[in-house]
Amino acid sequence: MIKKVLKFGGTSVGSIERIRHVAKIIEKEIKQGNSVIAVVSAMAGKTNELLNLSKNISTDFNKRELDVLLSTGEQITSALLAGALTNLNINAKSWLNWQIPILTEGEHSNARIINMHVEQINNFLKQKGVAVIPGFQGIMRNGDISTIGRGGSDATAVAIAKIFQTDICEIYTDVDGVYSTDPNKIPVAKKIEKISYDEMLELSSLGAKVMQSSAVQTAMMYNIPLEVKSTFTNRDGTQIFEQENIDYKKSVTGVAYSKDDSKITIIGVEDKPGVAANLFEPLNNAQINVDMVIQNISSDQKTTDITFTVKREDILKTIDILKKNKKIDYKKITKNDKVAKVSIVGAGMVSTPGVTYKMFKALADEKINILAISTSEIKLSVIIDEKNILNSIKKLHTVFDLD
Ligand code: ADP
Ligand code: ASP
Ligand code: MG
Numbered sequence: 001m002i003k004k005v006l007k008f009g010g011t012s013v014g015s016i017e018r019i020r021h022v023a024k025i026i027e028k029e030i031k032q033g034n035s036v037i038a039v040v041s042a043m044a045g046k047t048n049e050l051l052n053l054s055k056n057i058s059t060d061f062n063k064r065e066l067d068v069l070l071s072t073g074e075q076i077t078s079a080l081l082a083g084a085l086t087n088l089n090i091n092a093k094s095w096l097n098w099q100i101p102i103l104t105e106g107e108h109s110n111a112r113i114i115n116m117h118v119e120q121i122n123n124f125l126k127q128k129g130v131a132v133i134p135g136f137q138g139i140m141r142n143g144d145i146s147t148i149g150r151g152g153s154d155a156t157a158v159a160i161a162k163i164f165q166t167d168i169c170e171i172y173t174d175v176d177g178v179y180s181t182d183p184n185k186i187p188v189a190k191k192i193e194k195i196s197y198d199e200m201l202e203l204s205s206l207g208a209k210v211m212q213s214s215a216v217q218t219a220m221m222y223n224i225p226l227e228v229k230s231t232f233t234n235r236d237g238t239q240i241f242e243q244e245n246i247d248y249k250k251s252v253t254g255v256a257y258s259k260d261d262s263k264i265t266i267i268g269v270e271d272k273p274g275v276a277a278n279l280f281e282p283l284n285n286a287q288i289n290v291d292m293v294i295q296n297i298s299s300d301q302k303t304t305d306i307t308f309t310v311k312r313e314d315i316l317k318t319i320d321i322l323k324k325n326k327k328i329d330y331k332k333i334t335k336n337d338k339v340a341k342v343s344i345v346g347a348g349m350v351s352t353p354g355v356t357y358k359m360f361k362a363l364a365d366e367k368i369n370i371l372a373i374s375t376s377e378i379k380l381s382v383i384i385d386e387k388n389i390l391n392s393i394k395k396l397h398t399v400f401d402l403d
Contacts, residue, residue: 003035003125003166007135007157010044011174012231013077022231023084025172026130030090037121037131037160040081041153042073047136063108067137067147070109071097074134074153082132092130095121097137097145102156104138104146111146112214113138113159122164133160154215162222169219169226170237171211176230177238178203178210180402181255181393188403192253193236196243199253199345200226202379206343207258216240248348251355252400255393257342261291262315263371263383264308266322268331271304278327279306286321288314292374292383303331309372309383312337339371340389343381344396350377362399368392 006029008022022038029036042050050069054061078094085092100121104111121131135153138146148155154171161169178200179189195203197220204213210228219226219240229237269275276295283290291309298304310318315337322333349355359380363370368391372383384392397403 001033001035002168003037003164004029005037005039005157005161005164005166005169007039007153007169007171008041008081008231009153009171009173010041010046012172013040013042013081014044016080018231019077019080019084022081022172023088023090025231026085027088027090030128030130035125035128037125037133037164037166038081039133039135039153039157039160040074040077041135042077046073046076047150064144067108067145070147071134071137071145074136078132078134082130085130085132090130091128092132093124094132094134096134098139098143100133102133102138102159104140104148106146108144109147110149111138111140113148113156116160116163118164149212149214151209151212152214154212155218158215158218158224158226161224162218167225169224171226171228172231173210173228174231175210176233176235177228178208178240178254180253181257181397182208182210185390186393186397188397190402192238194239194241195253196347197240198243198378199347200240202343202345202376203254203256206256206341206345206379206381207260208254208256211240243347248346248351250346250401251348251352252344252346252396252402253348254345255342255396255400255402256345257340257389257393259340259386259389260311260313261309261339261341261383262312262335262337263339264310264315264318264322265334266306266328266330266332267334268303269306270329271298271302275328276306279322279325281327282321282325283310283318286317288318288321292372292381294372307372309339309341336371338386339383340386341381341383342389342392342396343379344400345379346400347378349380356380358399359396362395363392366391366395368395 082092082094103115135156177191183189201216226240293308296305368388
């Protein structure tokens with residue numbers, strides 16, 4: 001017997017017909033003698049629909065009530081799936097966050113799962129029952145309902161795999177695995193058979209939403225094997241696991257992109273020790289995350305330009321803080337929020353020289369201007385104009401042999 005977590009995303013439970021189909025997938029597992037905990041997302045589009053309802057009341061809707069509202073999407077699919085399973089004569093039952101309970105810590109809309117009670121569900125599994133658990137939701141110490149961030153059902157699934165000590169966590173979705181880039185954007189993208197936690201973590205942090213990054217991080221920390229596969233085909237999916245077991249033939253494994261960033265340039269800042277610290281201190285205090293930083297070499301040794309990127313949603317707040325900062329002197333601030341971050345990721349980069357040059361040359365050949373750069377051991381990201389996203393991904397895909 002294998003003990004499994006099976007997580008079904010929004011499209012997989014997007015209609016009654018699909019929920020019936022998911023029940024059949026679970027039935028197959030039960031017939032093979034496996035023990036199943038199913039985790040479900042809300043029906044595709046539901047969470048956005050609920051969010052819009054709240055915005056119709058107020059753009060500053062009460063955070064506590066927002067979580068009560070958003071968690072209902074997953075409540076619906078849990079009940080429908082448990083009902084569909086009982087219709088197939090399978091012993092199934094849904095549990096909401098407070099019934100388990102799934103304990104969380106942190107802020108509303110962005111809480112973290114810290115623990116769950118396992119006893120009653122484990123007893124149910126022992127009686128060959130299928131437990132259906134809503135993703136994305138939890139309960140705070142004070143009894144308030146919480147949610148754990150968009151795409152959070154992946155994180156719920158991995159947390160359950162860890163706490164219930166299951167053998168595997170299978171992420172069923174609308175594509176049949178992790179691809180070299182988003183297959184819905186670049187049709188020549190190739191499926192990756194096996195990928196390391198590190199690479200998957202970089203890809204998902206840099207925009208590949210096929211797996212939520214905090215879910216990958218937990219899986220990596222506790223060595224929980226993940227498999228991403230399709231709800232709609234029987235093809236083999238992608239296995240995500242420890243790096244040592246993978247043979248790297250290519251320097252680059254995947255290309256990711258996101259439109260979450262914006263770029264700010266402060267022109268004519270005094271060029272002396274302590275300026276950068278003075279500039280970034282209040283941003284740090286306001287918990288604004290600065291990603292890439294570039295400082296130009298000043299020709300006159302007196303002033304310089306500093307460019308950096310922050311999340312697009314933070315741009316106005318950032319500029320406001322800069323303008324109020326009495327500790328810095330500058331001529332002008334410019335901003336650009338029509339930018340995108342395009343990244344190449346690959347554990348094979350460590351042992352392949354020339355990857356950086358190859359990326360820059362590829363973009364230059366397409367006449368794409370690089371606005372900022374950041375690197376780590378296994379990734380290289382550039383900021384470019386948003387209009388060049390598709391072109392750059394296609395080109396990088398070809399240049400790094402991923403087609
Ligand atoms: P779910 O609702 O099942 O959680 P998501 O929409 O969150 O599904 O994630 C699946 C989507 O991720 C795919 O439909 C695909 O468009 C997108 N995606 C982005 N990058 C990749 C990638 N590298 N490989 C596969 N899918 C990707
Ligand atoms: N329903 C939630 C969302 O849309 C969680 C999830 O789907 O993983 O973000
Ligand atoms: Mg998702």
